[in-house]
Amino acid sequence: MPSRWTFVWRGRGIALLATVIVVAGGILLGQWQTRRGDAKEAMQASMMARQAAPEIILDGKASALEMSQGEYSRVLLRGQFVSGWTIYLDNRPYNDAPGFYVVTPFKLADSANIVLVERGWHPRDMNERSKVPALPAIDGMITIRGIIRLGAGHLLQLGSAEAIRPGLFMQNLDIAEYAKASGMALLPFVIEQQSDQNSGGDGLVRDWPAPSLGIERHRGYAVQWYALSLMAVIFFVVTGFRSGKK
Numbered sequence: 001m002p003s004r005w006t007f008v009w010r011g012r013g014i015a016l017l018a019t020v021i022v023v024a025g026g027i028l029l030g031q032w033q034t035r036r037g038d039a040k041e042a043m044q045a046s047m048m049a050r051q052a053a054p055e056i057i058l059d060g061k062a063s064a065l066e067m068s069q070g071e072y073s074r075v076l077l078r079g080q081f082v083s084g085w086t087i088y089l090d091n092r093p094y095n096d097a098p099g100f101y102v103v104t105p106f107k108l109a110d111s112a113n114i115v116l117v118e119r120g121w122h123p124r125d126m127n128e129r130s131k132v133p134a135l136p137a138i139d140g141m142i143t144i145r146g147i148i149r150l151g152a153g154h155l156l157q158l159g160s161a162e163a164i165r166p167g168l169f170m171q172n173l174d175i176a177e178y179a180k181a182s183g184m185a186l187l188p189f190v191i192e193q194q195s196d197q198n199s200g201g202d203g204l205v206r207d208w209p210a211p212s213l214g215i216e217r218h219r220g221y222a223v224q225w226y227a228l229s230l231m232a233v234i235f236f237v238v239t240g241f242r243s244g245k246k
Contacts, residue, residue, distance in 0.1 A: 019236040026229030030222045037218035044215065047072040055145065058115070058191075059108055071150050072211070075191065077115070078143045079108040085182050088132065089118075089152055090169045094205055098124040101152065102133065102204060103173065105184055106191070109141060115187040116175065117144070118152060120204025132167060135202045144199075146191035147208075151175070 050073040058075040082105040089101040102119045125131040152173040162168060164181040179186040192208050193199075 015236060015239070019232050022232040023229040026225045026227075026232070030225035030229070033218045033222035033225060037215050037222065040215045040218065047211070050074075051147070059111060071148050071189070073148050074145065074194075075148055076143065076145055077106060077108065077117075077191065078141060079106055079111075080141055081106055081117075081138055082114060082184070083137075085166050085184075086132075086135075087164070087167065087173075087178075088122075088169045089173060090124075090171055091155055092121060094121045094123075094207070098126070100124060100169065102135070103152070103190070105182070105186070106144075112185055113187055114184045116152075116173070116178065116190045117146065118149075118190055118192050118208075119199070119202070120193060120206045122204055130169070133203075135204075138199070144191075144193055144197070145195040146193045148189050149192055150189050152190050 050070060053073065055074045055076045056070065058077045086102060086104045089103060092099055092101050099121050101121055103116055104119055105114045106117045107114045122133045154172050161170060161172065161174075164170070164174075164178050173190070175186055175188060175190070178184075193206055194208075196206065
């Protein structure tokens with residue numbers, strides 16, 4: 001008389017193969033998500049170290065390549081704002097209030113280099129959506145403090161973007177396109193202005209959102225893949241015992 005275990009394994013080769021595939025796939029994908037989480041943790045540690053380091057003086061002697069590799073580093077800029085080419089990055093809410101970022105080019109002292117500065121957030125006028133803020137004029141050489149960012153963030157955009165021009169409300173900022181439209185020699189990054197000093201009392205909010213690297217999301221995905229592998233094993237064993245009882 002065949003034992004119960006004979007009934008457990010008889011005719012279950014396909015189920016066993018499927019279980020092995022699911023378990024192996026779940027473990028591999030879980031390890032992949034774990035590695036991505038570890039890499040982003042290392043990136044976050046590097047970012048925090050840069051923010052804790054002394055300020056870098058961004059001037060004509062600074063290497064654009066070095067600066068572009070130092071995202072989240074604190075910098076000190078001396079120069080002057082370039083009038084006539086301010087743009088506005090739309091759909092940037094702050095504390096659930098609609099608004100936009102004010103972006104103005106800033107020419108570095110003793111240099112031909114120009115960098116785009118995100119000067120701060122301004123609420124949107126819901127009665128007149130095309131209205132721009134009347135910012136005070138800031139003439140002459142000034143010093144501002146900020147943080148290097150490789151871009152201004154990217155939002156989902158439907159349709160094609162308008163040609164860049166002064167005073168434009170736009171969804172996403174392409175530094176190369178801005179440089180082409182304005183004819184300026186732009187550095188390949190932007191500066192999030194942190195200091196209110198020398199801002200002329202412009203009333204802009206400089207409480208920038210903290211960067212999110214999605215580390216917890218990768219950890220959560222890894223747990224889900226490992227759990228799937230475990231559930232596949234449990235399902236195979238339980239159904240095997242049920243077949244043996246029958």
